[in-house]
Amino acid sequence: MLKIRVAKDEDIEAVVQMMNGGASSQRVHLENGETDTYKPAFHAIQQCPNTDIYVGETETGEAVATFQLTYVKGLAFNGKPRGQIESMHTRADMRGQGIGQEMLAQAVKLARDKGCCMVQLTSNKERSGAHRFYTSNGFLPTHEGFKLIF
Numbered sequence: 403m404l405k406i407r408v409a410k411d412e413d414i415e416a417v418v419q420m421m422n423g424g425a426s427s428q429r430v431h432l433e434n435g436e437t438d439t440y441k442p443a444f445h446a447i448q449q450c451p452n453t454d455i456y457v458g459e460t461e462t463g464e465a466v467a468t469f470q471l472t473y474v475k476g477l478a479f480n481g482k483p484r485g486q487i488e489s490m491h492t493r494a495d496m497r498g499q500g501i502g503q504e505m506l507a508q509a510v511k512l513a514r515d516k517g518c519c520m521v522q523l524t525s526n527k528e529r530s531g532a533h534r535f536y537t538s539n540g541f542l543p544t545h546e547g548f549k550l551i552f
Contacts, residue, residue, distance in 0.1 A: 470488040506539055
């Protein structure tokens with residue numbers, strides 16, 4: 403059983419390690435892993451009223467999973483917001499234990515509690531294991547995504 407909570411300053415190193423540990427080939431060369439370079443963005447997200455980074459921690463307080471959840475306003479779906487899940491990662495040595503499922507269920511619950519009409523996410527085409535995970539948890543691959551990376 404995990405304790406899932408909003409990430410604090412002391413979690414940033416673990417969050418960055420998990421995020422970069424799951425980086426796709428398009429992103430891995432853009433990450434440096436130096437925790438200090440991520441702090442300004444982390445602190446800006448902490449101040450953002452519609453976005454939070456979460457960690458899942460074990461009974462011993464060890465962060466083993468993470469995700470970011472943003473509430474996006476829109477006109478479609480009768481003007482209801484949607485939850486956008488980003489950077490969902492479970493530490494590599496903890497995969498296959500149901501941790502990701504707990505984290506995903508919590509993200510869905512948070513979005514429902516905020517009145518969202520859906521949760522959505524993107525997953526790099528390289529991450530076939532992640533795709534199986536999301537579809538096994540009820541997500542449908544309804545769209546083709548596009549990015550322009552600078």
